[in-house]
Amino acid sequence: MLKLTKKADYGLMALKYLAERPETAALSAKDIADAYGIPAQLLAKILQQLTRKGLLKSHAGMNGGYALAKSAGSISAYEVILAIDGPFFITSCTKGANGCELTPSCTIKEPLARVNETIAGVLKSISIQDLAEHEHQPGHAPEPKLVTLTI
């Protein structure tokens, strides 16, 4: 239904939380989970995934936890969603590079692939920093971004 999974949501929230606290060396999964009231064990697994993908650094032991592996500005929402939910395609026929094994007729796929690219582009253009910086007064200059869609 074209929506993010809760896992992806949680992941974005956690990264945003980390981005807002650059001074702290590391935050444990439990700290972040408590701050948002989400299941700690679930969040831990998500953060582990992000660590494996290189978006976070982890540190075990006391005062350990997770920290951003890169600057908040260089992590895109796209990367996060990709790391957590795997590659997404708007069309459901996505076996291999040349999908639709059964129906040779899925002629709708190609135009929608363009849409897919556009959406991916939008998500790539949003960084964790963008999310973290959003706590501003309404008058703050927004940054318009342009996305082109070619059918």
Place this chain on the structure above:
Amino acid sequence: MLKLTKKADYGLMALKYLAERPETAALSAKDIADAYGIPAQLLAKILQQLTRKGLLKSHAGMNGGYALAKSAGSISAYEVILAIDGPFFITSCTKGANGCELTPSCTIKEPLARVNETIAGVLKSISIQDLAEHEHQPGHAPEPKLVTLTI
């Protein structure tokens, strides 16, 4: 995982199929389902939904079937998806107009709502006719469309 349901896919395929055959008065669900190799009863239900939403006209009885209620150019992919899958939001916290009952902290929601609008805009800008016309030689002039995203 940010993808369309098969139902939405089927719906778009069926509308495209109808749009490509403006001469025929009506096509039965079975005809269309056979053309694409998809379950006829399932497609029938989808077409019924589209009929209720006013995107199709139906005609019972022999030689009955479905036909576009409007011109292919005036039906957007957005309308179709909306009719089939209901309102979609990229964020999972979508209770009422002011979501996130449990977590007063879902600060990520608002920026993503802009993304949501952008995606909706992209889908609104694509008509069934765009899908149907796509069967062209590669040299055919594409129509670039611009979408603005403001974080």
Place this chain on the structure above:
DNA sequence: TCAGTATACGACCAATTATGTCCGTGTTCA
């Protein structure tokens, strides 16, 4: 060195959603 705190990871279960089928009813036309 040892206790405490934390990540790492696989297995598992529960809940939800997506997908598809069945069956009965009503409508239209030849």
Place this chain on the structure above:
DNA sequence: TGAACACGGACATAATTGGTCGTATACTGA
């Protein structure tokens, strides 16, 4: 009247998601 169709509810099945549990491992500081 009967065949071909739409309409719609109930149901069944499959897939995905969301969440838990248990255990192993790693690091820290006293």
